[in-house]
Amino acid sequence: GESVGLHLPTLSVQEGDNSIINCAYSNSASDYFIWYKQESGKGPQFIIDIRSNMDKRQGQRVTVLLNKTVKHLSLQIAATQPGDSAVYFCAEATGRRALTFGSGTRLQVQP
């Protein structure tokens, strides 16, 4: 997979607000999607996943929405906390193949 980006888009929110991070994916054949959180100097941390036969999935404080028509994925974080500050990547895959990562969005939570 490829993803290029020297400048990450940044989403700045106030503590306690809800955050929405968006991602456009490229492969219409992708059937598995994941959101990862990456803190500086660390590996990606699994947040939530969704398969193509679903359009919404909820976790603890997080919701992923999938719109296959426009190939769009979003991550909603409720009651955003300072510890949520990180770079968030969406990733797509077909079957058990390797993931293709998006370029990432930096979330900054202001106290």
Next chain:
Amino acid sequence: GAVVSQHPSWVICKSGTSVKIECRSLDFQATTMFWYRQFPKQSLMLMATSNEGSKATYEQGVEKDKFLINHASLTLSTLTVTSAHPEDSSFYICSASGYTDTQYFGPGTRLTVL
């Protein structure tokens, strides 16, 4: 559960030397392991996919003779960067998947080649 470790977490080496990075699945059997590379402020880029007991599949542009991958068991894969050069300095991250599609990532290894 589903913990993946990497060793070392960081390494500094001289140009021309070889460096081995280990990736271990601690509490599950990893039938497939993936190696990614991440340059500063960029996303993860897949280098290769390895299945236990078989040769790794490398992505286009990744030199298989320079980045040697061995997946000898269901819990261990190694990446050896041979004859490392400064441009190989990067953050190397492995991931592992077992009998589901979910990939679990290791903490990464930061390689600095002087």
